[in-house]
Amino acid sequence: MKSADMSLNNAKALIFDVFGTVVDWRTSIAKEAADMLQPKGYDIDWHAFADAWRRRYQPAMEEVRSGTRPFTKLDILHRENLENILPEFGISGLSDLELDHLNRAWHRLSPWDDSPLGLTRLKKKFIIATQSNGNVALMVNMAKHAGLPWDTILGAEVCQAYKPMPESYLRACDLLGLAPSEVIMTAAHNDDLKAAARCGLRTAFVPRPTEHGPGQIKDLTPDPSIDISAISFIDLADKLGCP
């Protein structure tokens, strides 16, 4: 890793990946699905349900990235993906209201324990903003639910481009009125960070070793190209000199 002092001195803002980095989507989605569907008599592996739903996330965005489909907000992609996986798990007969409630479980994801306090400390010294593929309403509602003190919501819908497209990172910097070298992309995912680095942003890695459950093998350690690594947002705040 490069010296943090060398490359991060000019940083004015941190922008964050959210699903997996700030919130624990897998546990939250499994719990919400179980809460709604167990009382209806369904008895399935709820974490497998969450994984199946999430597995359709990248392919759905890829249709937009490739230009096959105009920009479509993630709430709509999530809903289509939900309706596609329900038959795989033998689930049927949900009302439109129930489908909408379950789809909006993504608006109610729980934060990792260190997220609210870590972000609150980072906010004292830096602008903090989401740079998620989640749409604005999803991120605003999640922030209210999970106590995430964002200065503003950026990301795919505002930038009209899904990560890891370069436009996504570059438009976020432009909206903040900052050079890419003044912005630190923060994520638990090396691929996201490497894409941001190719656009000139600085990078911070915070591992979330149980994002994908107990058997996770990906993203346990930072790529050598990453500028700074921390074990939590609290640790990141310490390392970046936030009170």
Place this chain on the structure above:
Amino acid sequence: MKSADMSLNNAKALIFDVFGTVVDWRTSIAKEAADMLQPKGYDIDWHAFADAWRRRYQPAMEEVRSGTRPFTKLDILHRENLENILPEFGISGLSDLELDHLNRAWHRLSPWDDSPLGLTRLKKKFIIATQSNGNVALMVNMAKHAGLPWDTILGAEVCQAYKPMPESYLRACDLLGLAPSEVIMTAAHNDDLKAAARCGLRTAFVPRPTEHGPGQIKDLTPDPSIDISAISFIDLADKLGCP
């Protein structure tokens, strides 16, 4: 005025005009201009300077609204307008850095006394977002400076349309995932509120009787079509049942 109970029951979000409604641009700009230019020997009416700068605001945006010019962020329009008025006041010889610093006085406007606390209370019950013609960086920096606890920054740059264009209000609602009838536009300006109402939004008027100085004659009282009126953001929080 209509009964607040009748039309505001469904409200989930308040979106705010900012210049004049949340912050006192005239006093702030006059002070910043004086702070920079008095030591250089200039002795002019600093409030007249602020008024002259602001007078070029609507015509500059009108070029964008009319399609004569592609969408251009307010920081750039402000800078052009500044360079246009300086000769009118006999001011010359400022460096690019000084011009940039003075232009960014709009990022450092001071709030009206009731704004930080009133917004903090309104945020407990509602989503609160800017719906200003100011660009994202301007609004984010102002929020840090003035202690304005926005949930997110919307407005002209995110919506790619300057108020009072209908797209501006309607895109803000769409980004929040809300129907216009679930969103209250809040402003000290009747024209802004009437434009929002034509798009189906609810409206709240908070007078700022000294925005334009001691002789102000405009926007002292709400238009009869406005849904709710309050004398301050604290009063608005009271009337909307915010703890």
